[in-house]
Amino acid sequence: MAGYHHGNLRDAILAGAVSVIARDGVGALSLRALAAEIGVSHTAFRRHFGSREGVLNTLAVQGNLMLAEQLRSSATTGGFIEVGVTYVRFALANPGHFAVMFRSDLLDNEDPELISARSESFAPLRDGVRALGAADPIAAEVAAWGVVHGIATLALNGSLAGALNQTVDVEALARRALSQFNPLR
Amino acid sequence: MAGYHHGNLRDAILAGAVSVIARDGVGALSLRALAAEIGVSHTAFRRHFGSREGVLNTLAVQGNLMLAEQLRSSATTGGFIEVGVTYVRFALANPGHFAVMFRSDLLDNEDPELISARSESFAPLRDGVRALGAADPIAAEVAAWGVVHGIATLALNGSLAGALNQTVDVEALARRALSQFNPLR
DNA sequence: CCATCAATCTTGACAGTGAGAAGTATCCGC
DNA sequence: GCGGATACTTCTCACTGTCAAGATTGATGG
Numbered sequence: 394m395a396g397y398h399h400g401n402l403r404d405a406i407l408a409g410a411v412s413v414i415a416r417d418g419v420g421a422l423s424l425r426a427l428a429a430e431i432g433v434s435h436t437a438f439r440r441h442f443g444s445r446e447g448v449l450n451t452l453a454v455q456g457n458l459m460l461a462e463q464l465r466s467s468a469t470t471g472g473f474i475e476v477g478v479t480y481v482r483f484a485l486a487n488p489g490h491f492a493v494m495f496r497s498d499l500l501d502n503e504d505p506e507l508i509s510a511r512s513e514s515f516a517p518l519r520d521g522v523r524a525l526g527a528a529d530p531i532a533a534e535v536a537a538w539g540v541v542h543g544i545a546t547l548a549l550n551g552s553l554a555g556a557l558n559q560t561v562d563v564e565a566l567a568r569r570a571l572s573q574f575n576p577l578r
Numbered sequence: 579m580a581g582y583h584h585g586n587l588r589d590a591i592l593a594g595a596v597s598v599i600a601r602d603g604v605g606a607l608s609l610r611a612l613a614a615e616i617g618v619s620h621t622a623f624r625r626h627f628g629s630r631e632g633v634l635n636t637l638a639v640q641g642n643l644m645l646a647e648q649l650r651s652s653a654t655t656g657g658f659i660e661v662g663v664t665y666v667r668f669a670l671a672n673p674g675h676f677a678v679m680f681r682s683d684l685l686d687n688e689d690p691e692l693i694s695a696r697s698e699s700f701a702p703l704r705d706g707v708r709a710l711g712a713a714d715p716i717a718a719e720v721a722a723w724g725v726v727h728g729i730a731t732l733a734l735n736g737s738l739a740g741a742l743n744q745t746v747d748v749e750a751l752a753r754r755a756l757s758q759f760n761p762l763r
Numbered sequence: 764c765c766a767t768c769a770a771t772c773t774t775g776a777c778a779g780t781g782a783g784a785a786g787t788a789t790c791c792g793c
Numbered sequence: 794g795c796g797g798a799t800a801c802t803t804c805t806c807a808c809t810g811t812c813a814a815g816a817t818t819g820a821t822g823g
Contacts, residue, residue, distance in 0.1 A: 440800060495732070540724040543724030546728065583770090625770080
């Protein structure tokens, strides 16, 4: 148990990191503290991730792949509104991953895995909007992505509840907000 | 010059911090390095800001007040689309401030000054949307705020350029995206 | 002119952080 | 049961923000 081989240190670190980030933000993530909690030395993670940036990159890739799958799945049963709602739901359900995925200042943005995962997660939203046949498809894409990303971000940092001065059902709110939207002319 | 009284240390720290954050993100801000660059000791900032959080809080208040004024100003000459575009323009023109304003994990969100500045900056956007007389005013507010905030965020972290696979005129794009918007029914 | 006093900045110390080099234990194929 | 590859440890380093205590300066009133 206290031996040299933990068994699945890699996953333990990722799971622990996600939980800390979800609770207190990525700035509060101390790999030393996390290692102590898991019961390994403070440099054990280096074999698996290289550096702190490596841990965060892995989380970002993971998050984008998870998001991509959920978006694809909801695209088969619903229209672009459901895809958008799924985007927001993912962010609220996986705050630890979401908090890292777009933090280009903390990531190695040249990492091919990350680039690939990102394009994979953007595709379903783009395709859902394209299917609407808007007059200005790029504007429609950007608007749709912007709304759901903005709502997710503002909800996670407490701005939505603060500005509306109440606790809100973010998912329902996202659906209503997406309905304000009329890309067809 | 090398004396005990700098003259305007407070503003020098704020200006330096904003510039570092704009370039490399808030995580890259080292108060010690900044103090050395300015030519004071590494604890000189404490008299003015108390702690690192105090510096960031001051920047967040400052940013919200600047944004509030620009939004109010554009509200007198244009409709809600122009107000929205101004939101995006502010973010791009003041990335150092914008990067801090919504980072509730780094701020003292109970600070009365911050609370007040935030409500001041949200008001013009809310009022601009309200004037449209949408059937679901809250959804319209959230949608409008979400789009501009999402676009600003995605543009600043490079996601927009990455996904669209090109450099983009974000301000023009924001205007087109806001036009996809139809809160009246 | 100068004595006080508050405001401003410095010095020195501390615990915590990520990174790196070098070493040690365990597992697996043979 | 040997040898090499894999997984982890130890020790050290530079750097960070915070804190307590002390030094310097500018302003105010006698």
